[in-house]
Amino acid sequence: MASIAQKSLFCWHDVEALGDLHRLRLVLENLPDEELMQQLEQRRGRGRNEYPVRAMWNSLVAGIVFQHPSIEQLRRELLRNGQLRDLCGFDPTRGSDAVPSASAYSRFLSTLRKRSIREALVRVFTSLVDQCYRELPGFGRRLGADGKGIASVARRRGKGAGDRRGEHDADWGCHEYVYQNERGEVQKSVKKWFGFTVHLLADTEYELPVAFTVSRASKHEVPVMRKLIRSLDRHRPHILKAAEVFTADRGYDDGTLIDLLWHEHRIKPVIDIRNLWKDGEETKLVAGTPNVVYDYQGTVSCVCMATGTQREMAYRGFEEKRGTLKYGCPAVHYGYECAGKASCPLASCIRIPLSTDRRVFTPLARSSYRWKREYAKRTALERIHSRLDRSFSLELHTIRGQEKLSVHLTLVFSVMSALALGRVRENQPNQMRSLVRPAA
Structure with a gap:
């Protein structure tokens, strides 16, 4: 191949690299991590400082931003x-010798799992969430919940408790999905994994x-979400006070959860429902009415x-003070000709208390x-899960252990929030969800 020496004022590779580094700088500048850094430096004390705490922390953040799934890939970069x-x-004077060893990263990650340090790391994430509440209009009004199964890198439990490389926390989880195929046939698919579940509450x-x-992985999503909501009520009540709607799939269909959301926090639950009517009946009579x-x-x-013609009644709204849903006569509302109008015992409308069935009747x-518009927003959780898999x-x-995964996810969600805030602060709100696209 003939090589041609050609002068150039600039190189596109440098421009692309600068864009990537600008993206990292955007995250680093918006991470409220000073308290965490001070605790890490205090913990190190007068020990060896061959690999400075702040540099190692920044490099871990870089590993998240640049999508390196392992420490070895980060070190190669x-x-x-x-x-x-x-x-x-x-230290630029040390060149490649400044890159920490694999064992140094292992010790640093172990330090991040210490209780006081882990709590400081969690405060980085919660601080970013609070900044989102202050700076993003309407943030937190519409919340969605979903669980995501994350398989451990191990395929089974470790043999002994002393085995540091073994998996001692994970267990088996199973999700069943029932759906109709193109021919209308009911199908069932089963997903099993050995690992954990991340239970996420998101805007x-x-x-x-x-x-x-x-x-x-074996923990059911509903009791974990109830516990998470009660924890927020104790420690971060402003989140529940700001929330107006809570969306979730039918896996969260639970009367106790619905009561917790609406009756205790006035959050309207928009949760898909399962058919738990076991006697085969298609409809039930509303108490106190002969024909509704x-x-x-x-x-x-x-x-x-x-x-005997059955017609859907017109929904007329929710009466919060009464705790009832109001429905209107379809003949009056839609202009139907009703042969039994003269003998119908109903007035122009009927009120159904939520207490009739708290799972069926919601605010x-x-x-x-x-309800359909709000429920459609639940797909945001699926997109977040997709970003966790692909972008992050x-x-x-290559993670084993619940504690390690929790620390890693705290770092991931912190990077996600910091990048979004950075995009907004640089007047790039249309790119706030983009991890891959370089910052302009």
Whole structure:
């Protein structure tokens, strides 16, 4: 191949590298990590400072931003990229010798798992969430919840408690999904994994995390979410006070959770429902009425006294003071011709108390258009899960242990929030969810 020597005023590789480094700088500048750094430096004391605490921390953040699923990949990048070493804060006079060893990173990560340090790391995340509440209009009004299974890198439990490389926290989880195929046939798929579940509460408008917790894979999502909400009520009540709507899939269909959200915190639950009617009936009669029925999905209908025709009633809204849903006569509302109108015992409307069935009747009626619009926002959680897998490389992680995973996710969610805030502060709100695109 013939090589042509050609002068150039600049190199596009330098421009692209600068864009990537600007993206890292954007995250580092918006991470409120000074308290954490001071605690780490105090813990190190007068010990060896061959690899400074702040530089190692910045390099861990760089590993998240640049999608390195393992410490070894991060070290290889640091060894070849002098600009990255400089930005992280490593001594430029030492060159590649400034890159910490694998054992140094292992000890540093072990320090991050110490209780006081881990609590300081959590405060970094919660501080970023609080900044989102202050700076992003409407942040936290619409919350969504979902659980995501994360497999451990190990395939089974370790043999002995003294084995530091073994997996001692994970267990087996199972999710069953029931759906209809193109031919209308009911199908069931089963997903099993050995590992953990991250239970995430996020803003569905901005698609940013608000709170999370990690459990073993076998833990059911509903009791964990109830515990998380009660914890927020004790320690961060402003989150629940700001929330107006809570969306979740049918895995969270639970009367106790619905009561907790609405009756204790006045948050409207928009949770898909399971059919738990075991006797095979399709409708039930509303108490105190001779011809008004409802199905398990909360659709209220009236039955014509003359012809037996069943028509869906018109939803007229929620009356909070009464604790009732109001439905109107379809003949009056839609202009139907009703043969039994003269003999119908109903007035122009009917009120159904939420207490009739707290799972079926919720402050946002399941049959309303608004319920469908709000529930559609739940897909934000699926997009966040997708970013965790692809942009943050969780599908390629090398983590064993619940504590290690919790620390890693705290760092990941902190980077996600810091990057979003940085984009907004630099007038790039349309890129606030983009981890890969360089900052302009």
